[in-house]
Amino acid sequence: MTVMTRTMLQEFLNREFPEIEHMGFEVAAVDDSSITMQMKTSAKDLRPGGTVSGPTLMSFADVTMYLLLLAQIGPVALAVTTNLNINFLNKPNPGKLRAEGRLLKHGKLLATGDVSIFSNDDTKPVAHATLTYAIPPQK
Amino acid sequence: MTVMTRTMLQEFLNREFPEIEHMGFEVAAVDDSSITMQMKTSAKDLRPGGTVSGPTLMSFADVTMYLLLLAQIGPVALAVTTNLNINFLNKPNPGKLRAEGRLLKHGKLLATGDVSIFSNDDTKPVAHATLTYAIPPQK
Amino acid sequence: MTVMTRTMLQEFLNREFPEIEHMGFEVAAVDDSSITMQMKTSAKDLRPGGTVSGPTLMSFADVTMYLLLLAQIGPVALAVTTNLNINFLNKPNPGKLRAEGRLLKHGKLLATGDVSIFSNDDTKPVAHATLTYAIPPQK
Amino acid sequence: MTVMTRTMLQEFLNREFPEIEHMGFEVAAVDDSSITMQMKTSAKDLRPGGTVSGPTLMSFADVTMYLLLLAQIGPVALAVTTNLNINFLNKPNPGKLRAEGRLLKHGKLLATGDVSIFSNDDTKPVAHATLTYAIPPQK
DSSP: OOSSOHHHHHHHHHHHOGGGGGGOOEEEEEOSSEEEEEEEOOGGGEETTTEEOHHHHHHHHHHHHHHHHHHHHOTTOOOEEEEEEEEEOSOOOSSEEEEEEEEEEEOSSEEEEEEEEEETTOSSOSEEEEEEEEOOOOO | OOSSOHHHHHHHHHHHOGGGGGGOOEEEEEOSSEEEEEEEOOGGGEETTTEEOHHHHHHHHHHHHHHHHHHHHOTTOOOEEEEEEEEEOSOOOSSEEEEEEEEEEEOSSEEEEEEEEEETTOSSOSEEEEEEEEOOOOO | OOSSOHHHHHHHHHHHOGGGGGGOOEEEEEOSSEEEEEEEOOGGGEETTTEEOHHHHHHHHHHHHHHHHHHHHOTTOOOEEEEEEEEEOSOOOSSEEEEEEEEEEEOSSEEEEEEEEEETTOSSOSEEEEEEEEOOOOO | OOSSOHHHHHHHHHHHOGGGGGGOOEEEEEOSSEEEEEEEOOGGGEETTTEEOHHHHHHHHHHHHHHHHHHHHOTTOOOEEEEEEEEEOSOOOSSEEEEEEEEEEEOSSEEEEEEEEEETTOSSOSEEEEEEEEOOOOO
């Protein structure tokens, strides 16, 4: 049972993080253990040789895990990333990227998940990240 | 298409790594992108409070990724771990442990995968690791 | 013995990565095992509550390790990040950030280092990252 | 100001963790931000080719960070590892190993540090690990 729907997550993201609106992150689907996000790279996401920059992939992984967690605990919580580990696996093509997030643990203080990022409709990931968020105590 | 079957991997493990035979690692299933392993904890794997030690879980994750890679490239290669990142998620119970490995990338020089470890038949992992192996050049 | 000086690294960065010029990364010092970088956060690096965004810290760590490696191997090599692991330790203040990079290994194929990031002149890091770069074969 | 001395840490380790006494971990020095540990590999720590096994290095890194933390908070706390990231950098020689641990953050709930492991008196590390421990609430 999630406490935020796909639409609520999207509205929250647009409202609270206007500074990353240009990245065009879109929530495609979410449930109590997984999330699918999409984005489309633009010129500023690219590096010489036409590949997608590492920071763009890291931001995408981070926002994916963040929204997957908020879907479970709601928008009130000020969760922060404590650890991110990312492996860059294959050179991504410019264009559409898809992130698939899985919730591995949802504890009282810490939540951990992993995120696989794909180019377009590929089945082999271009990057894989594992992230831990600290959940602030609820009043 | 794997080049080593479940039985070949098991025989290789028993023959080449007699020093870890006491850990009782068993190959349950393997294919070209995943592997399932099993083990049973014994007294020396436990810590005060009855939980399974971190090094036991790390060894289990490491051997799981190692055999998943060897299934693809064969027993000749002297592959070595270059990076291991592990999150300890829940307190495992003594007894049976199951590891599910996924191959995320199989490149010429580097192979990366992740391994989720479960207590018995639980569906929530007790630990999750991501590992990279360096593959030595083939002659 | 480095093959690129502080000034050469700075010019290389400005010339090859104009898309991150707005981040204002500055090379303060470099030698054959360490590097010091500086940057000054601007509005787009900040998050609600006035803290510095994770992606800004990750970019800073990444460019620090990248230039530390290039100082050793020169600007010709197309090195790429294969793994980045970062721990966010303390809330950074907006303003000046300093990164201290150490080269832990410089192999033929892989180079690994770690980067500690500090607010202003603090001695306790706000973030700590470990990074591995793959070095492409030289012709 | 540490609350446990080198001798207290050593006695605690021997008393509470008899199952790893065979590894011969020794506390060489400790203060409020760092620790030095030593060990000597034996036959069971080695792998084909005479190198030290990954699990031995991971155990050494883990106990080093654990004791560095206990030196600050005392032996009562039941701290557990939540994340360990390790890079295997160079092939260690059998014989003496030295670990140098640094405390990067000591928060109320989480403590993070890194550990460099060296062969004998070498100055280039054979492995480097970053670890986070969860500190249980004090009553």
